[in-house]
Amino acid sequence: MPNGMHLQDKVKVLRALYFMEVTNLVVVLPAVLAFFALSLHLINRMVRLRNLNLPPGRLGWPIVGETFEFMRAMLEDNVLRFIQERAEKYDSRVFKTSMFGDPIIVFCGPAGNKFLFSNENKNVQVWWPSSVKKLLRLSLVTKVGDEAKMVRRLLMNFLNAETLRNYLPKMDRIAQRHIDKHWKGKEQVFVYSILKLYTFELACCLFLSIEDSDQIAKLSLKFDEFLKGMIGFPLNIPGTRFHRSMKAADAIRKEIKIILKKRKVDLEEKRASPTQDLLSHMLVTSDPSGRFMPEMEIIDNILLLLFAGHDTSRSVLSSLMKYLGQLPQVYEHVLKEQLEISQVKEAGQLLQWEDVQKMKYSWNVASEVMRLCPPVSGAYREATTDFTYADYNIPKGWKLHWITGSSHKDPTLFSNPETFDASRFEGAGPTPFSFVPFGGGPRMCLGQEFARLEILVFMHNIVKRFKWELVIPDEKLKYDPMLEPVKGLGIRLQASSY
Numbered sequence: 001m002p003n004g005m006h007l008q009d010k011v012k013v014l015r016a017l018y019f020m021e022v023t024n025l026v027v028v029l030p031a032v033l034a035f036f037a038l039s040l041h042l043i044n045r046m047v048r049l050r051n052l053n054l055p056p057g058r059l060g061w062p063i064v065g066e067t068f069e070f071m072r073a074m075l076e077d078n079v080l081r082f083i084q085e086r087a088e089k090y091d092s093r094v095f096k097t098s099m100f101g102d103p104i105i106v107f108c109g110p111a112g113n114k115f116l117f118s119n120e121n122k123n124v125q126v127w128w129p130s131s132v133k134k135l136l137r138l139s140l141v142t143k144v145g146d147e148a149k150m151v152r153r154l155l156m157n158f159l160n161a162e163t164l165r166n167y168l169p170k171m172d173r174i175a176q177r178h179i180d181k182h183w184k185g186k187e188q189v190f191v192y193s194i195l196k197l198y199t200f201e202l203a204c205c206l207f208l209s210i211e212d213s214d215q216i217a218k219l220s221l222k223f224d225e226f227l228k229g230m231i232g233f234p235l236n237i238p239g240t241r242f243h244r245s246m247k248a249a250d251a252i253r254k255e256i257k258i259i260l261k262k263r264k265v266d267l268e269e270k271r272a273s274p275t276q277d278l279l280s281h282m283l284v285t286s287d288p289s290g291r292f293m294p295e296m297e298i299i300d301n302i303l304l305l306l307f308a309g310h311d312t313s314r315s316v317l318s319s320l321m322k323y324l325g326q327l328p329q330v331y332e333h334v335l336k337e338q339l340e341i342s343q344v345k346e347a348g349q350l351l352q353w354e355d356v357q358k359m360k361y362s363w364n365v366a367s368e369v370m371r372l373c374p375p376v377s378g379a380y381r382e383a384t385t386d387f388t389y390a391d392y393n394i395p396k397g398w399k400l401h402w403i404t405g406s407s408h409k410d411p412t413l414f415s416n417p418e419t420f421d422a423s424r425f426e427g428a429g430p431t432p433f434s435f436v437p438f439g440g441g442p443r444m445c446l447g448q449e450f451a452r453l454e455i456l457v458f459m460h461n462i463v464k465r466f467k468w469e470l471v472i473p474d475e476k477l478k479y480d481p482m483l484e485p486v487k488g489l490g491i492r493l494q495a496s497s498y
């Protein structure tokens, strides 16, 4: 203590020193303790993991893992090879890898699919990478357990076959208008870009009653941007793909919000119908306890459905156009079935539910296309407890991945798996859990029936109006993130007169 200080000052200094000591103790001690606790926890975890019999595999570099190998495989449509190489090297039932900062266990084949699909809310629950969760915020994909069940039930009010059958004539009208506007009179078109206009317009009309083509085109551009940030590192800083994607999502939300506010007023004043589209259904339907979905949740769920509901079907339709262009016998068979339907209808009469039920061969063709070219490469779950699978330990919290293609091309399940054969879907069809383009279990795709109808309605109209040949005979496909033709699938059109 410096000499010459007054007693009061000395007391002050002592008090300050004491206070600093106490503050240090209060701040530093817990930090030190937390550091030790964390280190202990990590060491414990490492020791525990080392003692576990984890599935074999390679975790690769810290954080990055095998992300780049997987993304390259997606872009080269080699996801199946990525899986097969590892399944052969490690274990054909299950192996581990690491992607997007997480260790991931890949479940293979129908047994893997069955396990994950039938254990939802028991040992596992749905999980999406944080890029998806950040983009789709309050929507169904971020909900689990009872909350998810409730949202699914609410959305199924609109997406079930009973309700959708009423929208078939509207779908038919949209398909005809689309073909008149974008295909008629053309000698050559790029299928993939044009089909976006069909599937997106259909979703906009049926979900939000948007009919204005300029508004649809603008929204569609925002969706392109939005979609590109779905798979990858969620780095939200200017200049990144993810940042652009987040901004696009906000812009789309703003637009949906304007429509929603106006619709609420229109419903109150009876200018809008409670069954006119998905938005009306969501605004007027409550859960069993009488609770209505909050506005922000409605907006995020519509964003989800617009996203999930158009690029998937567009991918199937584009692969379908490829196979129908390559396989004249299949094309002729589909045409015959569709002509039998339209020949017994009055001129100008739109498609009805009964007509679509007769399109059995056409749906088998679409299913075979989805077997060979699944638009979605797979999806994720998370272990909610420690459990064992195939004698391996699966630790709680680990991410689990099922891959669509891992059973679709298995020769023990589909003979000559590379050959196009729609008859595989006749009778009882493929063995359970081997054909999974829509996933399975309680988190199975909600839009399966919607997709079936929009695909069949389009097939009906396009084969009646055109024959076509491919500009590039065997154009390659890639996942980005849906399966798409690398050069946009150019085709030469020849108008028919049915």
Ligand code: HEM
Binding pocket: 126, 140, 141, 148, 152, 159, 304, 305, 308, 309, 310, 312, 313, 316, 375, 376, 378, 379, 380, 436, 437, 438, 439, 440, 441, 442, 443, 444, 445, 446, 447, 448, 450, 451
């Ligand atoms: C051929 C077209 C389609 C395919 C191949 C497809 C495929 C899939 C797949 C693989 C999943 C994940 C399932 C799982 O994790 O088990 C999924 C989920 C989902 N799909 Fe589709 N989908 C298609 C069309 C649609 C359409 C048209 C809509 C909406 C109208 C839609 C809405 C959804 C929703 C909301 C989910 C999330 C379900 C949940 O998490 O509970 N999908 N879809």
